[in-house]
Amino acid sequence: MSTETGASDSTGGSASSSVNLESVRAVAKKDFQDSIRSWLFWGLSVFFFTLMAALAGFLSWANPDDLTTIGFISLVSQVCKLVIPLIALMLGWKSIAGERETGSIKVLLSLPHSRRDVLIGKLLGRTAVLTLSLIIGFLIGMVAVAVAVSEFSFPAYIAFLAMTIVYGLAYMSIAVSLSSLTRSTTMAGAAMFGVFVLFYIVWNSIQSALGLLMNRGYIEGVDYTATNFAGQQVERTRLPDWAQFINMVDPGNAYQNTITLFSSLSSDSIGTTFNEAAFPNGFPFFLQDWFSGIILLFWIVVPLAVAVYRFDRVDI
Known part of the structure; x- marks a missing residue:
């Protein structure tokens, strides 16, 4: 769907526009290709392979x-x-903060790319770098894992790779969104x-503090028999x-709680993350496996939505 790119006015604002998929693809492709040519991509691939094998x-x-x-997935x-x-x-x-700092963002926006196209394209390009390096590293490292474990489950291993990619996308959405809202790499680095x-x-610390407050009687806990x-x-x-x-x-806790989902893909089994005796009437919805996926989706969509709204209105 083609749209007219919003031109920046004298105050630095831009007209709102919908997403041009071809423009997003072009931005993502260039960002990905620039990263592929650098040492970063290959360094990440070697790192993930070394991590899994080691x-x-x-x-x-x-x-x-x-x-x-x-068991291996749970520990890794x-x-x-x-x-x-x-x-x-x-x-x-x-x-994005780097391009705003050098002024190259103005050149990019002078092409038929709206601010939304640039933001989403950058997110997809950087995510593609992380995703491909994960796939290469995990698949090569799979040989070492298959030798190390007593009974290798390919579906569970691939599911773990897929969930790790989603987890990476959640943090990439946070990172690119924050980068779009800062004027310099120094401010962006501080935000990261x-x-x-x-x-x-x-x-x-919040969780530990709440536990301490409960033990001292400031928060009413829930009694159960175990x-x-x-x-x-x-x-x-x-x-x-x-x-x-x-x-x-x-997001980190949500990611790790998804590990229980992989038990159905393997002859192995892993217990639930939570104490069943503490919830005699069943786990509330937010402690169930599927809700962990909702949490990760939240951290992908919400930061991006906030960034899209704000980036359309900031002074470049």
């Missing part, structure tokens, strides 16, 4: 008889939970650092549902 070798050495595909996902955001934030850091601190320090290792019934207390929901909104 972890497979180490886990096989540490646990030679009992390592399963799902903890590493990916930290590594993927760092890579996505670095890839998206200068995507802030996002990382938010989800890996502040978010976890069985300990000796087979005895004991009374315990968990955080209320609203506190559990806060924890689930973190």
Whole structure:
């Protein structure tokens, strides 16, 4: 669907326009090709291959008889939970802020590309770099994983790769969106650092703080009966549902909770992330596996929607 590109006025605003798919494709293709020619793409591919092969070798050495595909995925996902955001934030850091800082964004917008086309094209181009490097690294590393585990499940492994790509897209959406709202790479870098601190320090601290407040009686917890290792019934207390929901909104936690979805694709099995005894009436909807996918989708769509609205109105 072709549209007329909104021209910038004297105050730097631009007329709103719908998305031109051909224009988006052109921006994404150029951004992707520029990255392919650099060391970054090949460096990422080698990194992901080395990560999978090294972890497979180490886990096989540490646990030679009992390592399963799902067990491997469960452990590797903890590493990916930290590594993927760092890579996505670095890839998206200068995507638009760098071009605004050098002034090349004006040249790009002088071509038949609207601001929305540029924003979405940059997101798709950077995501394609991360996605292709993940696919290359994971598929080559799959040989080492297949040798290391006792019974390899190809469907579960591919599902894990797909979910890791979605997780990377969520953080790439956050990164490119923030980059579009900042005037310089310094400000964009500070924003990326802030996002990382938010989800890996502040978010976890909130959960710990809520637990401390519950233990001191400032928050009313939910009592339940559980069985300990000796087979005895004991009374315990968990955080209320609203506190559990806060924890689930973190994209990293949502990503790791999707691991239970892969059990149906393998002869292996993995227990639920949450204590079933703490929820005798069944898990609330936001603790169920499918909702983790909704959370990741939220972090893809919402930052992009906010950026599209704001980027149309900022002074370039």
